[in-house]
Amino acid sequence: MEDKNCYPCEQEIIEKFPACPLQCMSPKCKAYKNRVLIDSNKTPVVWILGGPGSGKGTQCEKINTKYGFAHISTGDLLRAEVKSGSERAKTLASIMERGDLVPNDIVLDLLKKAMLEKAGKVKGFLIDGYPREKSQGIEFEKAIAPVTVIIYFEASSETLTKRLLGRAVTSRRFDDNEETIKLRIKTFLNNNEQILAQYHDKLRRVNAEGTVDDIFSQVVQIMDPLVKG
Secondary structure, X not given: OOOOOOHHHHOOOOOOOOOOOOOOOOOOOOOOOOOOOOOOXXXXXXXXXXXXXXXXXXXXXXHHHHHOEEEEEHHHHXXXXXXXXXXXXXXXXXXXXXXXXXXXXXXXXXXXXXXXXXXXXXXXXXXXXXXXXXXXXXXXXXXOOOOOEEEEEEOOXXXXXXXXXXXXXXXXXXXXXXXXXXXXXXXXXXXXXXHXXXXXXXXXXXXXXXXXXXXXXXXXXXXXXXXXX
């Protein structure tokens, strides 16, 4: 779409969205110039989706080891913010304990900082647990970078609950209790289908019911062409 000329492309950069009616995200488009933080054509951006307990974190560490991609977990970023004692820490803790979604502007801010710290030092980014609703994906691509591919780890609610209850015994995470677990899974399922439908062409599904190695063998089939390409 770089050969198209829309009205905003002839204007000065506007600090409001939507800036470009075509939403082409072309580097030649003034509406997006200096806004996208990461060039995902050179540094792939992979969204890692799946319910809590689907094994995303474990698989991300294996991907990191094999391919040199940075693993950025929104859950870890939020929990670190809660422990930091910042002004918004108490509000975040309350939201997370209820199993609700954290306001997107907070999550995006944390993601931007984490990704900029690693930009130029890694071969790609694994964004673990984001987006969690349709609008979040849209805002991420406008503010940070277009997603390259989405890996979705599929597992039943029963499997997710069993895994999280087992983890709760040793994790000491404040959000690993049965009531919060059920709320987190419900919130995830309520939003997930809309996200997947929005990115059908970039979606890759992985059966997450098996062993860690079985699951990773599926991941490798997705990652190898992406890296070699």
